[in-house]
Amino acid sequence: MAVYPACRQTLNHNTETNPVQRGMHFRWCDREWVTLDLLYDDATNCLHYLAIMKEPAWNNTVRFGEDNRWETSEIRRRLREEVLPTLDVTRLAEVFVDMVDESGDETYGTCKDFITLLTADAYRAYRRWMPTYERWIWLATPFSAFPGYAYNVRIVDTSGALGSYLAHNANGLVPGLCAISSFALANGEIEIIND
Numbered sequence: 001m002a003v004y005p006a007c008r009q010t011l012n013h014n015t016e017t018n019p020v021q022r023g024m025h026f027r028w029c030d031r032e033w034v035t036l037d038l039l040y041d042d043a044t045n046c047l048h049y050l051a052i053m054k055e056p057a058w059n060n061t062v063r064f065g066e067d068n069r070w071e072t073s074e075i076r077r078r079l080r081e082e083v084l085p086t087l088d089v090t091r092l093a094e095v096f097v098d099m100v101d102e103s104g105d106e107t108y109g110t111c112k113d114f115i116t117l118l119t120a121d122a123y124r125a126y127r128r129w130m131p132t133y134e135r136w137i138w139l140a141t142p143f144s145a146f147p148g149y150a151y152n153v154r155i156v157d158t159s160g161a162l163g164s165y166l167a168h169n170a171n172g173l174v175p176g177l178c179a180i181s182s183f184a185l186a187n188g189e190i191e192i193i194n195d
Helices: 074-086 120-129
Strands: 025-028 031-041 046-053 095-098 110-113 137-142 152-156 162-166 177-181 191-193
Touching: 025 046, 031 120, 031 177, 074 110, 095 177, 120 137, 120 162
Parallel strands: none
Antiparallel strands: 025 031, 025 191, 031 046, 046 177, 095 110, 137 152, 152 162
16 A cells, blocks of 8 residues: 555544545646545644546556556656646655555565555555546556566456556556645645535
């Protein structure tokens, strides 16, 4: 599961002290986001909204990469080079991604990003608040890190079920995941979308 080292404490703020709650939609940096969790950073005394893009980063489907390793994936490179520059990085906390495979193998280790994908474990934890997408989406979780099997990546299909797909096929959508500072709300940069 993704780990947020400076933001380990999950909060359940009431709407009087924090108007953004799990499952709520908001607009930030010209994109609509869905709040999955509220994470508090004791060190900086800052609340972060763990949020996923309601619409994928690109309108077309993209391939994961040559293999199933998130750290070296084509998607990670493209998110960093094409999407991250469109966001206010000063409002983001780095997200640590634990790249453990489905068997528990930790060969791939961890990496950190300002924009990433959900892992399979994080998807299971936040499924209740996930938006639906018209096609299946990529996750950052390898199916297996074992040599010879390092080509399948975990996905979420349109029914919400976990599956796996070959990394080099260009059929998945990419909704980015960020930890956005509540200072963006305080400064009027976030617009809450009411249903």
